[in-house]
Amino acid sequence: MQLELKDVSFIYNPGMVYEVKALEHVNLAIEKGQFIGIIGHTGSGKSTLIQHLNALMKPTEGQIFYEGEDIWGEKYDQKALRTQVGLVFQYPEHQLFETDVITDVMFGPRNQGLSKDEAKVRAVRALVQVGFPEQYYNSSPFELSGGQKRRVAIAGVLAMDPQVLILDEPTAGLDPAGRDEILEQIRFLHEERGITIILVSHSMEDVARYADRLIVVNDGKIPFDGTPKEVFSHYRELEAMGLAAPQITYCMHALKERGFDVDVTADTVEEARDNILKALGKPLPAPENADKKPAGKAKKSGRAGRR
Amino acid sequence: MGIVRAAGLRHDYTKYREDESEVKVRALDGVDLDVKEGDFIAILGHNGSGKSTLAKHINALLLPTEGTIWIDEIDTKGEENLWKVRQRAGMVFQNPDNQIIGTVVDEDVAFGPENLGVPTEKILHRVEEALTKVGMLKFRDKSPNRLSGGQKQRVAIAGVVAMRPRCIVLDEPTAMLDPTGRKDVLRTVHELNEKEGVTVILITHYMEEVVDADRVFVMDKGKIVMEGTPREVFSRVEELKSHRMDVPQVTELAWELKKAGLALPDGILTTEELVEALAALKH
Numbered sequence: 001m002q003l004e005l006k007d008v009s010f011i012y013n014p015g016m017v018y019e020v021k022a023l024e025h026v027n028l029a030i031e032k033g034q035f036i037g038i039i040g041h042t043g044s045g046k047s048t049l050i051q052h053l054n055a056l057m058k059p060t061e062g063q064i065f066y067e068g069e070d071i072w073g074e075k076y077d078q079k080a081l082r083t084q085v086g087l088v089f090q091y092p093e094h095q096l097f098e099t100d101v102i103t104d105v106m107f108g109p110r111n112q113g114l115s116k117d118e119a120k121v122r123a124v125r126a127l128v129q130v131g132f133p134e135q136y137y138n139s140s141p142f143e144l145s146g147g148q149k150r151r152v153a154i155a156g157v158l159a160m161d162p163q164v165l166i167l168d169e170p171t172a173g174l175d176p177a178g179r180d181e182i183l184e185q186i187r188f189l190h191e192e193r194g195i196t197i198i199l200v201s202h203s204m205e206d207v208a209r210y211a212d213r214l215i216v217v218n219d220g221k222i223p224f225d226g227t228p229k230e231v232f233s234h235y236r237e238l239e240a241m242g243l244a245a246p247q248i249t250y251c252m253h254a255l256k257e258r259g260f261d262v263d264v265t266a267d268t269v270e271e272a273r274d275n276i277l278k279a280l281g282k283p284l285p286a287p288e289n290a291d292k293k294p295a296g297k298a299k300k301s302g303r304a305g306r307r
Numbered sequence: 308m309g310i311v312r313a314a315g316l317r318h319d320y321t322k323y324r325e326d327e328s329e330v331k332v333r334a335l336d337g338v339d340l341d342v343k344e345g346d347f348i349a350i351l352g353h354n355g356s357g358k359s360t361l362a363k364h365i366n367a368l369l370l371p372t373e374g375t376i377w378i379d380e381i382d383t384k385g386e387e388n389l390w391k392v393r394q395r396a397g398m399v400f401q402n403p404d405n406q407i408i409g410t411v412v413d414e415d416v417a418f419g420p421e422n423l424g425v426p427t428e429k430i431l432h433r434v435e436e437a438l439t440k441v442g443m444l445k446f447r448d449k450s451p452n453r454l455s456g457g458q459k460q461r462v463a464i465a466g467v468v469a470m471r472p473r474c475i476v477l478d479e480p481t482a483m484l485d486p487t488g489r490k491d492v493l494r495t496v497h498e499l500n501e502k503e504g505v506t507v508i509l510i511t512h513y514m515e516e517v518v519d520a521d522r523v524f525v526m527d528k529g530k531i532v533m534e535g536t537p538r539e540v541f542s543r544v545e546e547l548k549s550h551r552m553d554v555p556q557v558t559e560l561a562w563e564l565k566k567a568g569l570a571l572p573d574g575i576l577t578t579e580e581l582v583e584a585l586a587a588l589k590h
Contacts, residue, residue, distance in 0.1 A: 041485040042456045090483075143322070146354040173401065173482045175353035175512050177551035202485045205556060242487035247515065247556040251578045258586050269556060273563040276585065285567045 001065070002196060003030040003053060003085070003164065008062035010048055010220075022048040024220040025062070030198070032163070035190050037207030037228070038200045040217035041242030046200055049217055050166050053198070054085035083112055086162030090169050092153030096141040101127070101152050104141055108160040119159070126159035127152070129193075131185050147178035151185070158189070165189065166198040171206065179203075183210055205246045208232065208267035216241070229265040248272045255279075308380060310474050310506050311365055311396070313340040315374035318360055318529075334360040336529035337374070342508065344473065347500045349517040349537075350510045352526030353551035358510050361526070362476045365508065366396040379473055394423055397467030401479040403459030407451045412443065412462055415451055419470040430469075437469035438462075440503070441495045457488025461495050468499065474506040475499065481513060489513070514541075514555045518576045525550055542574035557581050 010023040022045045030036065040046040051057040052064055055071050055078040064071050071081055089095065098104035102123055109119035127137065130151040136144065141152050150170065157165065167186065171179040187210055190197045201207050207214055207228060214231040216224040218241045224231045232238070235245035235253075245267070252264045252272060261279045266272040274284050318335040334357045342348055352358040363369040364376050367383040379395045381388045397419070400406050409415025416434045425433065438444040441461040446454065451462055460480050467475055477496065481489040493516055499505045509516065517523055523540045525533035527550045533540055540547070541554045544562045554562070561575035561584070569588060575581050 041487055173354075173479065173512070175356075175551050176514070176553035177548075178354055179512075202489075204486070242485055244486045247578065248560060251557055251560065251581060254578050254582045255585065258582055260585070260589070269560050269563060272560050273567065276560075276564060277567055277569075280569070280585075280588065282568060 001029050002032040002067060004028070004065040005052070006063045006065070008052060008059045008064060010045075010052065010057060011060045014060060022220050023052070023059070026220070026222055028215070028222065028225075030164075030196065032196055033190075033194050035187075035197045035210060035212050036199065037211030037214045038198060038217060039202070039204065039207060039214065039243055044217045044241070045220040046217040047168065048220075050087065050168060050198065050200060053164070053166060054082045054087050056082075056087070083108070083160040084162055085164040085166065086157035086160055088154050088157050088165070088167045088170060090172060092156075092170075093141075093146065093149035096149060096153060096156075099140060100138045101132070101141050101144075102137045104152060105155045105159050108156055112160060122159045122161065123155070126155040129158060129185075129189060130155045131181070145178075147174055147181065150174065150178075150182060154182075154185075162195065164196040164198065166200070168200045169202060170199070171201070171203070179206070186210070204232070204244055205248075208246045208248075216243070228267055232267055233265060309341040310344040310379055311340060311342040311376070311508070312380075313338050313364070313374065313376040315339065316361070316364065316371050316376055317373040318357075318364070318369060319372045334529055335364070335371075338529070338531055340376075340524075340531070342474075342506060344506055345500070345504045346506055346521045347497070347519070348506070348508045349520035349523045350508065350526060351512075351514075351517065351523060351550075351552050352510075356526040356550075357529040358526045359478055360529075362398065362478045362508070362510055365474070365476050366398050367392045368398070390423065394470050395472055396474045396476060397470055397472040399460065399463050399467055399475065399477045399480050401482045403456055403463055403483070406463050406466075407459060410450060411447075412438070412449055412451055412454075413447045415462055416465045416469050419466050423470060433469045433471070434465075437465040440468055440499060441465045442491075455488060456484045457491045460484065460488070460492045464492070464495060464499075468505075472505065474508065476508045476510075478510045479512060480509075481511065481516065489516075514553050514558075518555060525552060527551075537576055538574035540574075541576060 005026050005028040008023055008026045012020040012022055038046050052059060058072060066081055096104055105123035105126055106119040109122040132151045141149060171182055183206060186197060189195050211228055214228045215222055216231060224234055232245040232249050235249060238244060248269060249267055252262050252266050255262050256264050262275045266275050277284055316335050316338040320332045320334055322330045322332055338361060350358045367389055370384055376383050378392050381391055383392050407415055408418060413434055416437055417430050420430050420433050438447055441464050443461050443465060451459055481492050496507055500507045518537050520537055523537050524531050532550060541558045544554050547554060557578050558575055561571050561581050565571045571584050
């Protein structure tokens, strides 16, 4: 098991009037190579949870293991852990500070003790992996568009060569195409480098499309943990938690009620389309060429296939 | 005459490079606009398309390089008109934490009318009225720090409402909110529009939020490139995507089904419409 939380609780201001239990007896096991989506309303405890994963916060109770080792054990190297478990905060572009892109991305590996040359190799590789165009390597990060800035910020974490990449709402404030590009890039990292991805998102559509496991955080507990299909089948309960299902799921339920023989667990547009065509006895469209796919509408690999 | 009217609006930013040379960036490039009072307008456009620059012209945070913008027939360029313009057109931004200044909700909402010189005894009344309209009255003596993102945005909206504006501009007010927060803010804005007749100009990246608007404008490269009712605009799926935009998931599904050979109408916007259209096909 790559990451494991055993009976973790976290209490803000313990013993005071403002005491808040942000996490309550959370148990979680994350295997290497998973693509996990975390959803929960504002204040549900999801940010507290992810900050426990790389020892930015210390649990009030319970233990956290990375590769079998207790990360709060005596002599555990937490600085090294933070390069293994990379965390990209919300609006990470606010943390850019260097005069040019490449130096900014080199900051992490330099801090890891790599030489300038080694750090540069890492930085270039990271920038390539997030799809950042080479002609802007020496530009000021502040002259870039919102989407490009965010790529640089993600590259800054990637350059440390993490095994786990946690992203807190990496697409907030991006336009639809920018959102799709960033998510496709994250999917690419997951597939090419086998990095474990933990994606915190307020977009049910995005987690349905990309994650193979969905963890719901509510009141500091984890009420649901399963495939997106399993989790979204509890859409009434999710609504009571300030969440929802993807719009498509509601559509499938409405069709079912009207007597259509459709699979109500369909949670992406492609899946829903094929399902409806089948229910109407119509032929399915031939799979499109990869280069013809509209941006971001590529199929989730390995699951929910179109046949 | 519309409440917000623009003619040939142009805006250039000056950027200074390392070597101190100047670069002109044209953020708005000839925008003409006529917004009818009481309308609910949505503005779409990718990051950097110029929509926030346009929004900032509506309450004179920015002034045009060329062309003119009138709010309720007042030219925003006249410095003596600044407060008249800002009273008529209020603005709500993306990040709730950047626009809350009071330590108590009441105090925060009172900031606007106080600046307008409203007599103290009347301010209290306005604050109550504004908080009632956004459904936040019961939080009036709470600290804004302890509110959720959606609640903070509603307080920010109340702060604008307390100035009794004719028009509210919201620049991606839901970008940082969870689904419930998003829904609450949207409902609040629609109520203000329907019950109070306040003109709403909503900038958003969420296509689903646009469906109930009266008119939609799509911006690209500082120009308005598409305009129409949501149904008209969302019927042009490929054109929208060429401007880095998207359509609501249901519209996309209908479009995919149509491409696969089903005889569905263009521009389906809601689940109900799609279900009805498919049910009609079945019989």
